[in-house]
Amino acid sequence: ETESQLSADAVELGTYAHYMQKEIFEQPGAIINTLDMLGGAQTVQAGWFGSEAEVIFQNIDRILILACGTSYHAGLTARYWLESLAKIPVSVEVASEYRYRDSVPDPKTLVIAISQSGETADTLAALKHAQAQGMPHTLAICNVPESAIVRACPLRFLTHAGPEIGVASTKAFTTQLAALYVLTLVLAKVKGTISAEHLTSLVQDLRHLPAAITAVLAVEPQVKAWAQRFADKHHALFLGRGVHYPIALEGALKLKEITYIHAEAYAAGELKHGPLALVDKDMPVISVAPNDALLEKLKSNLQEVKARGGELFVLADANTGFQESDGVHVITVPDHAGSLSPIVHTIPLQLLSYHTALAKGTDVDKPRNLAKSVTVE
């Protein structure tokens, strides 16, 4: 009876207007469930990825991540973490491209397939293609146990996001990121690229993540006010740098999916190489502005946008010194989440899409033309 009660809760809207809204607000809990194995530990264990994980992780020297859509953005984010902390070179490939192109297989590669449903046709085919090319060390990061991708891999890590019903992925994405961060820490430990103190401190940050997400959800009223300004727009440009560039990609994809606004993301440094030509008063520019080493570079990119008449929407960390002014809107998130910042910055972008869709009146949970799981090619 407890089980059926749980699954009824999982698919009922309760006080929420849409599944997407419910799933956005479920994220602190989804992350807690996904990180359950952490408990009060000071460190991480390879065994969380399977009984063979320790040996396999010792023996791989590269990583290939295969995914589609939102899961691809999770992979792109993880690349920054993995290369920085575990010092392992990473390639991230769109599954539908990888499965059909001639590539150069390397048996010492850990192949990671990321898929919420575990049934994404292109990702499964890409995974099997990698295995057929002689890469046996494969890891599934999925939300559905016993799904095809999980069954195809010797290693697996299940996100415990619970059922995701809204077509636009939210809690699946952030729990994938949490899983990939745990993987980064495990690999850094196995490869000896991190000190015990540094590891303990990052595990502590991870344990704080649900609280950080709860805190950032409180910006909803401010994001809702932004959404009113977006409802009549036809375009949007999302900018990020470094580990936040994939978050800009994900923010743009979310807006595309449920509001049909043509949103596109760029690495902020590429602006001058073309897309700046698009910027005028009809092209709002949304920027993720964490308090990191690239902040001053980003400010200079944003100055270029403002100089060309673009309207700026800045999601800034605390203490970044952004001021509201004519044509510059600023929402300051409560804190700075260090290397977990991309996860925290995802939340306001999800809320922005959600409230813009409400303001426009589009079908939030079932956007036109899209299916929840793409189980055909």
Add this chain to the structure above:
Amino acid sequence: ETESQLSADAVELGTYAHYMQKEIFEQPGAIINTLDMLGGAQTVQAGWFGSEAEVIFQNIDRILILACGTSYHAGLTARYWLESLAKIPVSVEVASEYRYRDSVPDPKTLVIAISQSGETADTLAALKHAQAQGMPHTLAICNVPESAIVRACPLRFLTHAGPEIGVASTKAFTTQLAALYVLTLVLAKVKGTISAEHLTSLVQDLRHLPAAITAVLAVEPQVKAWAQRFADKHHALFLGRGVHYPIALEGALKLKEITYIHAEAYAAGELKHGPLALVDKDMPVISVAPNDALLEKLKSNLQEVKARGGELFVLADANTGFQESDGVHVITVPDHAGSLSPIVHTIPLQLLSYHTALAKGTDVDKPRNLAKSVTVE
């Protein structure tokens, strides 16, 4: 006197209305000049890249390509060639991202910096960052001899596109691709991944490239007719698969740069993972449809677009069986250029941007907000 005559020709418009148009039509000659060293040879020589090239090429086992904007798209295209023919794993990175992120250096990597001017600030800084990380094997692919990037590299290959004055790069891009194809053949020869017969046949294809470009330039009147339909659009989606995906990216960038139409490119297989939500009658979809192994997959992607009311513009190879119908416009290029097809398919996309800009009345050679060479960060 001959020299000054030549340089005067190079910067005079002659019978052309704009530098961009002139430079598009100069491409057969620019490729002939860039491939001058081929002569009547049956094979390729490592020495074309510098006296140390043979030894360096024997000793590298990975490639890292650093570039911005259009040159980045050349690098993305080359990745497909290099992995397929020379069996060397390739990473392609946006220079402004690479220079600031923690990555994992590998001294056995050939680092390739691509820049028309040879002065692109981010590319130069990324190159120096790679060298400082212990990667000494660097190759410049540039159009300007004695530029900063050329001077910084032991290996170099100069494209001989002549001065490029239009801000939107055209002949610099296709000559970069020709140079990267020569590099692919040289590396395949040095690494022993290609038979002498196959190599001779690909060299022959390369020698035919200027004629193939001349032939495809003849589709200009048909492209001009398409351009009338684009002039009042605010959006466009460019689709490609495999080695033609970067060509779709370049086609979208060109349209952005000079017409200010919000054009975006996707790998066609990613459509279902989000961007299909954008497709309606106001979003024309341009697809590069070469006669290759992915043709049937692409047709199925295009069927999805048509089913959602999108207007399709297909640039098809001969014998691909695309028919004009209601909402489906087809331009058939004269032939199929084999592995050089991405270079040939670039030309109609350049013409489409040019004629759409004319129809809209934007400043073709000096688009708003952009500079020719981005020599500041």
